[in-house]
Amino acid sequence: DTAVSQTPKYLVTQMGNDKSIKCEQNLGHDTMYWYKQDSKKFLKIMFSYNNKELIINETVPNRFSPKSPDKAHLNLHINSLELGDSAVYFCASSLGDISNQPQHFGDGTRLSIL
Amino acid sequence: RKEVEQDPGPFNVPEGATVAFNCTYSNSASQSFFWYRQDCRKEPKLLMSVYSSGNEDGRFTAQLNRASQYISLLIRDSKLSDSATYLCVVNMYPTGNQFYFGTGTSLTVIP
Numbered sequence: 001d002t003a004v005s006q007t008p009k010y011l012v013t014q015m016g017n018d019k020s021i022k023c024e025q026n027l028g029h030d031t032m033y034w035y036k037q038d039s040k041k042f043l044k045i046m047f048s049y050n051n052k053e054l055i056i057n058e059t060v061p062n063r064f065s066p067k068s069p070d071k072a073h074l075n076l077h078i079n080s081l082e083l084g085d086s087a088v089y090f091c092a093s094s095l096g097d098i099s100n101q102p103q104h105f106g107d108g109t110r111l112s113i114l
Numbered sequence: 115r116k117e118v119e120q121d122p123g124p125f126n127v128p129e130g131a132t133v134a135f136n137c138t139y140s141n142s143a144s145q146s147f148f149w150y151r152q153d154c155r156k157e158p159k160l161l162m163s164v165y166s167s168g169n170e171d172g173r174f175t176a177q178l179n180r181a182s183q184y185i186s187l188l189i190r191d192s193k194l195s196d197s198a199t200y201l202c203v204v205n206m207y208p209t210g211n212q213f214y215f216g217t218g219t220s221l222t223v224i225p
Contacts, residue, residue, distance in 0.1 A: 033213070040217075041199065041217070041218060042217050043158070043215040043218075045212060045213070090157055090158070092213075094213075100146045102148050102160045102163060103160075103203075104160070105157040105159070106157060108156075108157050
C-alpha cells in the first residue's frame with residue numbers, strides 16, 4: 001500500500017544508453033514531480049505536471065522527458081545518458097489545487113552511469 | 115539569489131539539548147511552508163507544516179515570520195534518532211505550484 005512508488009530502486013548503466021524510471025502514486029493526487037538530488041544533496045526540481053500543464057525547469061536538458069499516461073503515473077525518460085546524470089531521482093506528488101498540502105515522495109531511484 | 119536558504123551546518127549537539135534552525139525565503143508571495151526530514155540514503159519525509167500562528171508537535175515547534183520572510187524549527191530534548199538533514203520547503207502557489215527546497219541543515223545528536 002505504498003503511496004508513491006518508483007522503479008527501479010537502483011539503475012546502473014553505461015554512458016549513451018536510454019533509460020526510463022517509472023513512478024506511480026495511489027493517493028489520488030493530481031500533480032506529480034521529478035527531482036534530482038546530486039552528490040551535494042541539493043534537491044532540484046526537474047518537472048511538475050498535472051492534467052493541465054507541464055512545468056519544466058529550464059535548466060533541465062532536453063534529453064530528459066516526462067511521460068504521463070494518466071494522472072497516477074509520471075515516468076521519466078532519459079536519452080543519451082551522461083556521467084553527470086548520476087544522482088538520486090525522486091518522484092513526488094501533491095494535491096495541486098490545495099496549496100497547503102505537502103508533497104509525498106517515493107523512495108528514490110539511484111542512477112549510476114559507468 | 116536562491117528561493118530558499120538554510121545554514122547547512124553541521125549542527126552537533128548532545129542528547130537533551132535544544133536546537134533551532136532558521137530558513138529564509140525570497141518570494142514574499144510564498145503561500146505555504148513545511149519542514150521535511152531526510153535520513154541518509156532515504157527520501158524526504160514531511161516533519162510538519164508551518165502555520166502562520168506557529169505550531170507545535172511534541173518536541174518540535176515551527177514558526178513563521180512573514181515580515182522577515184523566515185521560518186524556524188525548534189527541537190527540544192534532542193534524541194539520537196533526531197539525527198538527520200532537515201529541509202525547509204516553500205510553495206509559491208498560486209504563482210506556480212512549485213515546491214522550493216533549501217539545501218538542508220545537517221543535525222547530529224551525540225550521546
